[in-house]
Amino acid sequence: MNPLHPQPEGPYVVGAADSQPAALQLSVIVPTYRESSGIAEMLERLTGILQSLLPGQYEIIVVDDDSPDLTWQIAQELSSKIPELRVMRRETERGLSTAVLRGWQAARGNFLAVIDADLQHPPETMVDLFRMMQRGSDIAVATRHVEGGGVSDWSLFRRVISRGAQLIGLVMLPGVVGKVTDPMSGYFMVRRSAIANIEMRPLGYKILIEVLARGRCRWIGEVPYVFRERDQGQSKVTRKIYVDYVRHLFRLRLALLPLSRFFRFAVVGCSGVIVDMGLLYLLSDPSMLAWGLTRSKLIASETAIINNFVWNDLWTFGDVSMRHRTWQNRLRRFGKFQMICFVGLVLNAAILNFQFNVLGINRYVANAISIVLVTGWNYWLNLKISWRVADLPKP
Ligand SMILES: Nc1nc2c(ncn2[C@@H]2O[C@H](COP(=O)(O)OP(=O)(O)OP(=O)(O)O)[C@@H](O)[C@H]2O)c(=O)[nH]1
Numbered sequence: 001m002n003p004l005h006p007q008p009e010g011p012y013v014v015g016a017a018d019s020q021p022a023a024l025q026l027s028v029i030v031p032t033y034r035e036s037s038g039i040a041e042m043l044e045r046l047t048g049i050l051q052s053l054l055p056g057q058y059e060i061i062v063v064d065d066d067s068p069d070l071t072w073q074i075a076q077e078l079s080s081k082i083p084e085l086r087v088m089r090r091e092t093e094r095g096l097s098t099a100v101l102r103g104w105q106a107a108r109g110n111f112l113a114v115i116d117a118d119l120q121h122p123p124e125t126m127v128d129l130f131r132m133m134q135r136g137s138d139i140a141v142a143t144r145h146v147e148g149g150g151v152s153d154w155s156l157f158r159r160v161i162s163r164g165a166q167l168i169g170l171v172m173l174p175g176v177v178g179k180v181t182d183p184m185s186g187y188f189m190v191r192r193s194a195i196a197n198i199e200m201r202p203l204g205y206k207i208l209i210e211v212l213a214r215g216r217c218r219w220i221g222e223v224p225y226v227f228r229e230r231d232q233g234q235s236k237v238t239r240k241i242y243v244d245y246v247r248h249l250f251r252l253r254l255a256l257l258p259l260s261r262f263f264r265f266a267v268v269g270c271s272g273v274i275v276d277m278g279l280l281y282l283l284s285d286p287s288m289l290a291w292g293l294t295r296s297k298l299i300a301s302e303t304a305i306i307n308n309f310v311w312n313d314l315w316t317f318g319d320v321s322m323r324h325r326t327w328q329n330r331l332r333r334f335g336k337f338q339m340i341c342f343v344g345l346v347l348n349a350a351i352l353n354f355q356f357n358v359l360g361i362n363r364y365v366a367n368a369i370s371i372v373l374v375t376g377w378n379y380w381l382n383l384k385i386s387w388r389v390a391d392l393p394k395p
C-alpha cells in the first residue's frame with residue numbers, strides 16, 4: 001500500500017517541469033468527498049484505460065477532504081493493487097478547486113488532468129483529452145455542448161441553472177468564459193507549462209474558469225462527452241456553490257482589470273480620504289465634538305492609515321504580500337507603512353495648519369490639498385520600502 005501523500009501548503013502555485021523529480025506524462029487528480037460507494041469501481045475503470053494508454057507513464061492522485069465515510073481509506077487500500085495510485089487526505093483544507101490544485105502541486109506529470117469520482121465523467125474520454133493534448137493544445141476540455149456531447153437526464157431546472165450561470169459568466173468575464181463552449185466543465189487536461197509558476201486563487205467549484213483566466217492557454221481543444229446521471233453517492237452541490245461562483249467571477253473580474261498599481265494606490269487613497277474627512281468632521285467640527293484641530297487630525301489620519309494599509313496589502317500590492325503572508329511579514333510591512341505615513345502625517349498636519357491658520361483657507365479644502373501632496377510621497381516610499389516591488393521576479 002502506498003503511504004498517504006503529504007499535502008502541499010502555502011500559495012497555490014504549480015511548479016515548472018524542472019522542479020519535478022521523475023517526470024511522468026500524465027497526472028490525473030480525482031477530488032473526492034464522501035464517494036465511498038463508487039470510488040473503487042471508478043478507480044479500477046480509470047486505471048484500466050490509463051494502463052493501456054500510457055503504461056508506466058501516468059499517476060492517479062485521489063485528493064480527499066477527510067470524508068467521514070472513509071473514501072480516502074478505500075482508495076488507499078486499492079493502492080496495493082494499483083501502484084500508480086496515491087491518496088492525499090486533507091484534514092485542514094476543504095473545497096473542490098483547492099483539492100485539484102493541491103493535487104497538481106504534488107503531481108509529477110507533464111499533462112495535468114481532473115475528473116469527478118462519481119463516474120459522471122466517463123473515464124474513456126480521458127483518451128480523447130490526451131490525444132487532443134498530444135496534438136498541441138495547451139488545454140483540452142471535455143464538453144457537453146458540442147456535437148456528440150450532452151447531459152443525460154437533467155431536469156429542466158438544472159439545465160436552466162447551468163446555462164444561467166454560464167450567461168452570468170459571459171457577461172462578467174466574456175474574454176474568459178467565452179473561450180470554451182462548456183466553461184462549467186470539471187473534466188479537462190492542461191499542460192503544466194500553461195499554469196506553472198502562476199499563483200492561483202481557487203474558490204468554489206469552477207477550477208476550469210480559474211485556469212482559463214490566469215493560465216497561459218493559447219491553444220484550446222474541446223472533446224465531446226455525455227454527463228451521466230449519478231447513480232452512486234450524493235451530490236455536494238448546494239446553494240453556497242452558486243454564491244461562491246459569483247464571488248469567484250467578481251474576484252477574477254477585479255484581478256483582470258487593467259489597473260496600474262498607482263491607480264489602485266490612488267483608489268485606496270480615496271477611501272482613506274473619506275475616512276479621514278469623516279472623522280475630522282465628527283471630532284473637530286464645532287457642531288459635533290469640537291475637539292482641537294491637531295488632535296482630531298491625528299486620530300482621523302491614523303485611522304485612515306490603518307484602512308489604507310489593509311486595502312493596499314490585499315489589493316494594490318496583493319501580488320507581493322501573497323508571497324510573504326505570515327503575520328510577522330504583515331506586521332513588518334505595517335510597521336514600515338506606518339513609519340512612512342507617520343512622517344507623511346506630520347508633514348500633512350504642518351501643511352494643514354499653515355494653510356488654515358496662516359493662509360485662512362477653509363479646513364476641508366486645506367485638508368484635501370495636504371492629502372494630495374502627501375500621497376505622492378507615501379506612494380513612492382512604500383513602493384520602494386514597504387512592499388519592495390523591485391524585488392519581484394519579472395514575469
Ligand atoms: N476533495 C473534495 N472533493 C469534492 C468536494 N466537493 C465535491 N468534491 C468532488 O468533486 C466531484 C464533483 O462533485 P459533485 O458533487 O459530483 O458535483 P456535480 O457533479 O457538479 O453534481 P452532481 O451532478 O449533483 O453530482 C466529485 O468527485 C466530488 O466527490 C470538496 O469539497 N472536496
Ligand SMILES: [Mg+2]
Nearest residue numbers: 116118120230
Ligand atoms: Mg457529480
